[in-house]
Amino acid sequence: MNAPNKRPPRKTRRFLRALLASALTVLVVAAVIWLMPAANGAVVQQPVRFSHAIHTKLMTCEFCHQYYPTRDVAGRPALVRCMMCHAYPVTTNPEAEKLQQFAADKREIPWVRLTRLPDFVHFSHQRHVVVGKVECKTCHGGIAQLTAPPTAPLVTIRMQFCLNCHQSRAVELTDRSLQALQADDLSPAVRQALPDFENKRFPTGADLIGALTQAVGAAPAGAERQQILGQVQAAPPVTSDCIGCHR
Secondary structure (H helix, E strand, C coil): CCCCCCCCCHHHHHHHHHHHHHHHHHHHHHHHHHHCCCCCCCCCCCCCCCCHHHHHHHCCHHHHCCCCCCCCCCCCCCHHHHHHHHCCCCCCCHHHHHHHHHHHCCCCCCCCCCCCCCCCCCCCHHHHHHHCCCCHHHHHCCHHHCCCCCCCCCCCCCHHHHHHHHHHHHHHHHHHHHHHHHCCCCCHHHHHHHHHHCCCCCCCHHHHHHHHHHHHCCCCCHHHHHHHHHHHHCCCCCCCCHHHCCC
16 A cells, blocks of 8 residues: 655645745845945945045145035046146055056046935035035044045934034034124123023024023114124024925
8 A cells, every 4th residue: 555645735835935935035135235335335446545644644635625615516536636746656656556557548537436325315515514614524534544445434424414413513603603702892791691692593693682682681782783793694504404405
């Protein structure tokens, strides 16, 4: 007598195979995500292994990133900029020889972009660096001290990072203007009232004038009023409204 067939039904076998395939797919995807670099995608490798630390001792950021004072993007150095110093060998570093080879081939240096914000985010270097006086290291970390190109952004930029900075800068700008006012020749009553307004934001000079008037009991007038208006208006507005960055 033949032994009974212990194989599961065909439908069950198909279900088990499909389940196994799905499990393997999940494992592969999880492994890929786990192994991916955490900062904005793939590891970045620049065509020339240059040193920020050496270059920042000899020149300002604007020399290589020449557009940040006037445009949204900072720009990356064109070959002609590099050749202003490297037209002739200045070091024995073989990386510098690559620049001369690019020049001989009449080919621009294919720099790889390090930080890439989503397309729906508008960011202006001119607005932040020139108007807002934000230091480069705020968003780029200690890149000026690196002896080799970073392979990933040194600072993780997310929406909350931007919001925290906007909120803190609003207080900082107001405090800076008040400190400048304290150094001016103001009346004793106004000078005494100023510390009460620390860590408070006044969108316009008129708002600060109104608050001082209420605190002192009399409105600042003449040259004193102009000093107050001039200092506060000199502080650029900082916004956390959605439309400021998402356009």
